Amino acid sequence: MKYIVYCRKSTESEDRQILSLPAQKRELDDYAKKHNLEIVEVLQESASAYKLGRNKFNQMVAKIQNGQADGMLVWALNRIARNALDGGMIIHLMDTGCLKEIRTPSNIVKSDGSAKFMLQIEFAMSKKSSDDNSESVKRGNREKILRGWHHRRHLGYKFVESEKFGWEKILVIDEERYELLKKAVHLVISGKPVRNVLKTLNNDWGFRTPKTKKLGNKPLSQSNFYKILHDEFYCGWIYTSDGQKIKGNHQPMITETEFDQLQVMLADRGKPRPKTLDLPFRTLISCGECGCTVCMEEKYQTICSVCKTKFASKNNKQCISCGTKISKMNNPTRLHYLYARCTKKKQDIKCGQPSLPYEDLINQISIHLDQLTISPKVVSWILNQLQKRSESQLKINTQSMKNLQSIVDRSQAELETLLKQFTSPENADYSLIGPDEYRNAKKQIIEKKENAETKLVDMKQQSDSTYEVIESAFNFAVTARDKFEKGDYQTKTDIIRYLGSNLVLKDRKIIIHQRYPWLFTKKVSESLQNLRSQGLEPERSIDLYEKNGIEDLAISTLQGYQGSNLDG
Ligand SMILES: [Zn+2]
Ligand SMILES: [Zn+2]
Known part of the structure; x- marks a missing residue:
């Protein structure tokens, strides 16, 4: 079989964690060598797969149709297509027997019925938000970490695309922030209170987080500062998602000894107080006996180390029996329960319902959820309904798009006519159309045109969500x-x-x-x-x-x- 290697990466946000083109190519080269695949051509493209008319993609399709190749090797299926038409073309090539196989490093898709279904789903699943969690992104991140590069930006570092590393995005020092942050971390190591150091960093040194599209350019928050102080990344280690520890290639901010020292110090001082617990299922459960709301309640108890009395210690600071202060007790047993109980607010009903420990509650609901299933018949029925709807919606959309396109075309023609009129010899004295008049008319037409163009783009993006x-x-x-x-x-x-x-x-x-x-x-x-x-x-x-x-x-x-x- 003859294979075409196809690599693609767009500048869109959902592709930012995808391997660079050279890195994709390198991995596919290795794969081809290992499996003895005959590669007839390597095509690389920087383009979005949402859009039609990709150059290299079309070349590839033509070559497969001409019989110059009958297999494809790609880094992940979502590299091939993210729109129904291009996806349909690939499926068509499989149906007609021109394309016999699509390979990714983790998968071989052969041209049979199930493959077709799988590809349809794969190409239709262009939902942007879910892409970050997709298998291929995870695989890419893992490989990157194994090579010593973290895929997430860390404060004090920034991404650059380095030629030395095959144009891969790697983390280097962010000059604007690295030294300030380093100085601050060392102040903490020298024994200064975290809170004071943070104030110095933000107020006196003017530290601000990097600007992003929506957020950023903010002082460093206390919780993020603690995250940094506890993050082994800053002493040079990174982890894969399954916990493999790898020596990072980035320049560490502190030594391992300093990091260990820091952990001991922070543990001694106590971690920052956790936010008050937000209790679950608020107002969702009612009592089966009296109908009142069931609330979640926390219970704190302490067993006195002196007299062994168990007492509620949420507000009590000392033993109710012998009066020993909790702070003076030698390692007392502290208990914390969460349970659901009826609020028993109704005056006229004496409700005798017992409380239920939180763990039991969770367990019971889990068992219920475990038994849930959705009937295939119901699914296929809903699928049919949706299909019917989207077909009629498609008809409406097609007509609207035609209308919008003709508005755009007409506006373009109007603009040209207007310009011709304005610059014609007969208008040398502005007798036909004056400069202000021209500007106003032009502005109106352009507004009309841009309006229609925006609507067109919106409509094209409305994908079928079936x-x-x-x-x-x-x-x-x-x-x-x-x-x-x-x-x-x-x-x-x-x-x-x-x-x-x-x-x-x-x-x-x-x-x-x-x-x-x-x-x-x-x-x-x-x-x-x-x-x-x-x-x-x-x-x-x-x-x-x-x-x-x-x-x-x-x-x-x-x-x-x-x-x-x-x-x-
Ligand atoms: Zn009740
Ligand atoms: Zn006591």
């Missing part, structure tokens, strides 16, 4: 438990809010009334039985949804999920 919506729903069903368990309080709360409008705590059991029981069903047959008895069995009730106009609800639900931050 795949993304469906993928989100799958993702939710598949990953909800994991995200719930690993996520912070906010994520946990968001998932619950999304899933069920009604959580009830009764006799230490959480009952979840799902808002859309037919959308996410439980895997266990028992709950399917329940749904059936309510006429909500998902696979047979699709007619019912359509009759009742539930499709809008289904689609907006899924899109609501997509719009939330849950897939972060």
Whole structure:
């Protein structure tokens, strides 16, 4: 088989963590040598794959059509295409047998049915935000770290593209900040309080963070200063995401001995006080007995080291039994619980519900999330609905785009006519059109033209989000438990809010009334039985949804999920 190597990197923000062109080429060269691939041509391109009409891409397509090559070798599939038309062209080349194989260093895609589906998804998934987390970016970052270069900018350092390192972006000293920061860190090492050093750095030395698009140019915050003081990067070490420790190529700010010294000092002084805990599930759970809100409460207890009495110590500073001050106790046992309990606010009902420890609560919800699944029939039905919609939307868009394009064309013609008129010999005395008149008329036409052009660009960018919506729903069903368990309080709360409008705590059991029981069903047959008895069995009730106009609800639900931050 004959392969074409295709490397691409754009200047767009989502490509900033992708390997440089020479680095892509180097890796693919190595791969080809290792696997004995015959390379007939190497094409490199700096262009966005959102746009049509890429030069080298078109060359590659032509060569494959002419039979000069029948395989492609790329660093990652998203290097090939990010728009439906170019993606469709590649799939067409596979369908017609011109293109037999696409290889990446981690994957071989052969021209069969499943490959086609995979490519469609891959090319349609052009959602910018998710790209930062994509497999290829992670792989790129890892390789970069293994070569001793961190992929994230660190304060005091900046990126340059260095010829010596194959035009790779590497971290070098940021002259504006490195020396100031170094001086500040050494002041801390010499024993000055962190807070005072930070004041000196920001106020007396005028330290400011680098300017970025939205943020930056700010004094260094205390939390970020602490991050620097605890970051081994500054004494020359970097880590891969799976914890492999690598000696960095960047110039360290402090020695390892100084770093160790610093850690001991900071530990002695105590870490900065954590922000007050924001408790989860606020107002989302109600009591199954009295209907009051269930709140989350923290309990602090201390066991006195002298008399072994256990007492609430949130406000008490001394033992309630023997009066020993906590600060004077020798290593007392400190306990901290978080639990859910009914607020019991109703005067007329004497609610006897016990509280539930936080861990139990989390456990019960996790088990529920683990059983969630989304019925394939429901998915295909929603997919159909969305397809129908996007087709009619496409018709409308095509017409609007034609209209807009003709406004642009007409404006261009008007501008030319106007200029001809203004500069014609008959207008030498401004009898036809005066200078002010000309300027005004020109301004109006240009405004009209620019307006239409902006709308055109917007419209072109409105991509069909069908795949993304469906993928989100799958993702939710598949990953909800994991995200719930690993996520912070906010994520946990968001998932619950999304899933069920009604959580009830009764006799230490959480009952979840799902808002859309037919959308996410439980895997266990028992709950399917329940749904059936309510006429909500998902696979047979699709007619019912359509009759009742539930499709809008289904689609907006899924899109609501997509719009939330849950897939972060
Ligand atoms: Zn209650
Ligand atoms: Zn005591």
